[in-house]
Amino acid sequence: MTLATQDVRWGVGGLPLVDGVTLAVEPGRTLGLIGPNGSGKSSLLRLMARLRRVSSGVITLEDRDIASLSRRTFARRVAFVEQQATTDAALTVQDVVRLGRTPHRGALSPWNAADAAAVDTALAQVGMADRRDRLWHSLSGGERQRALIARALAQCPSELLLDEPTNHLDIRHQLEILALVQRLPVTSVVALHDLNLAALFCDRLAALHQGRLVCVGTPEEVLTPEVIFHVFGVRASVERSPRDGRLQVHFLLG
Numbered sequence: 001m002t003l004a005t006q007d008v009r010w011g012v013g014g015l016p017l018v019d020g021v022t023l024a025v026e027p028g029r030t031l032g033l034i035g036p037n038g039s040g041k042s043s044l045l046r047l048m049a050r051l052r053r054v055s056s057g058v059i060t061l062e063d064r065d066i067a068s069l070s071r072r073t074f075a076r077r078v079a080f081v082e083q084q085a086t087t088d089a090a091l092t093v094q095d096v097v098r099l100g101r102t103p104h105r106g107a108l109s110p111w112n113a114a115d116a117a118a119v120d121t122a123l124a125q126v127g128m129a130d131r132r133d134r135l136w137h138s139l140s141g142g143e144r145q146r147a148l149i150a151r152a153l154a155q156c157p158s159e160l161l162l163d164e165p166t167n168h169l170d171i172r173h174q175l176e177i178l179a180l181v182q183r184l185p186v187t188s189v190v191a192l193h194d195l196n197l198a199a200l201f202c203d204r205l206a207a208l209h210q211g212r213l214v215c216v217g218t219p220e221e222v223l224t225p226e227v228i229f230h231v232f233g234v235r236a237s238v239e240r241s242p243r244d245g246r247l248q249v250h251f252l253l254g
């Protein structure tokens, strides 16, 4: 396992917001975090990204407590694309993506061919190469999202954490970005609201409810009408598409 959480708890003012979560992500696979608003997905990702410290329990990367790793070692391995991340409006797309190279460069080392290649590849992967000179403030919400994903990819991480990466994206870019994440030889943890996209692109899913892990397994195991009702309070039927055999969640109204 590359990234794993063991009985992780975190809360504010005595209120548990992540409550005893034990999870492991298999190398190279994509784990989807699903759950309603406020169920703890972002909080868990922020703990895994070391932006917060666990109150108890441990998060490990290759069996080492992430709290014991140097900042640089951690940043060379793990990239995080936050929800609603902001950046300096005076920067260009290219400037922002170049920031992803920071963990790989010494304070005095010059920008080199490997840095440039990583930035070029990342921009191409998210379809932003033609907008590399655009100023941040001139970008649409979806273009910003793609630029932030490119910054994470330029970091060349072995673990990629994504909080609602498809939030601002049109359907083509939603499909392209998630297909890219699935295809990349990195271990990914992705918070997603769209259950059909989660079923399409994640190898395993973890369902959170009120900070607790309710169910973890393959999309078939997790996306059952019972789990969907328990977690989201919504009635659904789950079928296999006669066209391609993929799992499809239909929400039942009324």
Ligand SMILES: Nc1ncnc2c1ncn2[C@@H]1O[C@H](COP(=O)(O)OP(=O)(O)OP(=O)(O)O)[C@@H](O)[C@H]1O
Pocket (backbone or CB within 6 Å): 012, 017, 035, 036, 037, 038, 039, 040, 041, 042, 043, 044
């Ligand atoms: N710093 C904080 N102080 C107080 N409460 C917080 C803090 N951070 C998160 N919370 C609360 O913790 C709960 C979990 O929030 P979190 O953002 O992890 O949920 P989420 O599953 O990512 O939700 P969403 O789907 O809306 O993004 C929410 O009730 C939120 O208000």
